[in-house]
Amino acid sequence: MxxxxxxxxxxxxxxxxxxxxxxxxxxxxxxxxxxxxxxxxxxxxxxxxxxxxxxxxxxxxxxxxxxxxxxxxxxxxxxxxxxSKATLSPAQRLASLPWEKVREQFRYRAQAAYDSASEFLFASPYVPRDDAFVQFARPSFLPGRPLLEAAHELMQRIHSSMRYESDSTEVGTPALQALHQGRGVCQDFAHIMVACCRAMGLPARYVSGYLLTKPPPGQPRLIGSDASHAWASVYCPALRQWLDFDPTNNRAPGEDYVTLATGRDFLDVxxxxxxxxxxxxxxxxxxxxxxxxxxxxxxxxx
Missing domain, CATH: 2.60.40.2250 (Immunoglobulin-like)
Structure with missing residues (x-):
């Protein structure tokens, strides 16, 4: 496209x-x-x-x-x-390790080989560490559950638990505040998913970009009416790649998305x-x- x-x-x-x-x-x-x-x-x-x-x-x-x-x-x-639309083959989906094994791969060990994804394990200005994220994430991360399945279920739960509400938060609203109030915009949805994954010991990053929106039936596309968008990305070591999840829209980003930049949170990008x-x-x-x-x-x- x-x-x-x-x-x-x-x-x-x-x-x-x-x-x-x-x-x-x-x-x-x-x-x-x-x-x-x-x-x-x-x-x-x-x-x-x-x-x-x-x-x-x-x-x-x-x-x-x-x-x-x-x-x-x-x-x-x-x-x-x-x-273009990014798709995973059945074999690639099966290659997803249980989330606990991924967590163990990124647990600190002296003289361990450096992995750049480990930079996305830690707290950042808009995504603090807090037990509230552990409590929210835990039902999605059942013992032995494949990482991709757990991340997908977490995305669905954020989508169903949070209410999208324009002007309910500001650019500098921390993820913890948005989680407690149960509403926010795409930036907040993305920050919460990133925070939940990091709370479980899994590398996750913030993605900024755009989403192609469709006007209502019979209505023309309005110039300037779109907006920036944001979603989360989780690292899958078995595939050696980052996989995107959009909790605002409860879907995997596809060819109708444009990526601008990736970072620890909104402040980076x-x-x-x-x-x-x-x-x-x-x-x-x-x-x-x-x-x-x-x-x-x-x-x-x-």
């Missing part, structure tokens, strides 16, 4: 911002069944410097700075991505953050459009 994604971020400041430094995670990844075909980033006013680099987890991170006073800022990321001088008050508008294109669609302009 070809997906065209436009992510627009616009700020209005009062008084003007004197100078600013911003960091972005807006460039889709090329990994697994996903290939970035074209990408353009437009910043207005034009920054004095703009550069890309890979962060600790292999995501593309963009940095730009503005040294002139400005009352408005526009950042538009325009991407064309080819996606927030679409845009920075430091400004001035601009005591601001108005933020974000608009995201995800639309399917035909295979012969032309490339995107810079």
């Amino acid at each position: 070809l997906l065209h994604v436009v992510h627009e971020t616009r700020y209005r400041y009062s008084p003007a911002v004197v100078n600013a430094h911003h960091m972005l995670h807006l460039k889709p990844a090329s990994r697994g069944g996903q290939t970035l075909l074209n990408y353009a980033l437009r910043v207005d006013p034009a920054p004095v410097q703009l550069r890309d680099a890979l962060d600790t987890y292999g995501n593309t991170r963009s940095y730009f700075s503005l040294q002139a006073a400005h009352e408005r800022l526009s950042v538009v990321a325009d991407s064309l991505v080819s996606t 927030s679409p845009m953050r920075g430091v400004i001088r001035g601009g005591a008050q601001h108005i933020l508008d974000v608009a995201v459009t995800v639309e399917p294109l035909q295979a012969e669609a032309p490339g995107l302009g810079a």
Whole structure:
């Protein structure tokens, strides 16, 4: 599937911002069944410097700075991505080890071989360690249960136990608070699943991206009406790969998903953050459009 994604971020400041430094995670990844075909980033006013680099987890991170006073800022990321449906064969599903054996593989041992997945075992700013996550996760992790089966059942339980409610949480809401209140948005659903897996000694990471949504029957697709999305990813050592789970929608992400970045939690991969001088008050508008294109669609302009 070809997906065209436009992510627009616009700020209005009062008084003007004197100078600013911003960091972005807006460039889709090329990994697994996903290939970035074209990408353009437009910043207005034009920054004095703009550069890309890979962060600790292999995501593309963009940095730009503005040294002139400005009352408005526009950042538009325009991407064309080819996606494919990731499927596991019956043999691969059977290769999933019991979850306890996976936990034992990642238990600390002196002079053990390093495994990069072990970095996703520990608490992070938005995903703390707490017994509440152990208590919630335990019914899904029955003795001897294959890891994939346990993770799938955990995803289903989070979906049925939590209520999706816009504006019920904020960007900085910790996973524990969302779990206690029983409602949240996709970021919270993903954080809770990551926290539950880590509480059981299993590596899990946060994934940011987009989901192609379908308009109601007979209604046109509205430009800018989509939104960023988030889900969880669990490491399966028997397959030597990360497998994605979307507890918000109770499904495995497929070709209608676009991955931006992966990290310990939202803080590692927030679409845009920075430091400004001035601009005591601001108005933020974000608009995201995800639309399917035909295979012969032309490339995107810079």
